[in-house]
Amino acid sequence: MISSSQALDLIRDRNLQMLTDSCLEGQLSDDATELVRLASRCLQSEPRERPNPKSLVASLTPLQKETEVPSFVLMGIPNSTCCSPLSPLGEACSRRDLTAIHEVLENIGYKDDGMTNELSFQMWTDQMQETLDSKKKGDSAFKQKDFRTTIECYSQFIDVGTMVSPTIFARRGLSYLMNDMPQEALNDAMQAQVISPIWHIASYLQAAALSWTMKHKQH
Known part of the structure; x- marks a missing residue:
């Protein structure tokens, strides 16, 4: 053995x-x-x-x-008729319905995110204020479905590296999918799961991104 x-x-x-x-x-x-x-x-x-x-x-x-x-x-496994229904996000991912995924992420906001609790007094600098401004602009663009601006603003936030947010990676990942960039979306979904390993939204977004990747290969 x-x-x-x-x-x-x-x-x-x-x-x-x-x-x-x-x-x-x-x-x-x-x-x-x-x-x-x-x-x-x-x-x-x-x-x-x-x-x-x-x-x-x-x-x-x-x-x-x-x-x-x-x-x-x-695999020779008996088919169970008692299957748990998918969540709204799971249903949206299975249908490849990006608009529905956007609605779910917009409604959830940052409630699963611990980012706001990680700020300290030492972090309140001019650079910190610029970082938060990038986040606010990204949030506004995401709400307005301006996904190119969302990518740009959230990328500025992420590049500074002062705070980490799985929600921002998830939102930017969806924005990449909206711009037909499934590989970048998959990378962001995986990064969201690295930050928050048990966050179910990251897993759903990975599945959606992989589905889009396979769709690209078939055409």
């Missing part, structure tokens, strides 16, 4: 043959071997060793053979 520490060493050294159960030798298809290889790359400790989302999607797409068959059928 391989211990967890040994498994990490094998992943780091990309020794997939040792990592694979000996009982499965010669039984894994080329696709399965490729999936193990991709998974091991995603688990690398160094960020530069991991695949970026765009290359990962490109690698996984050819491996998806049964696109019309539900996952639970392929």
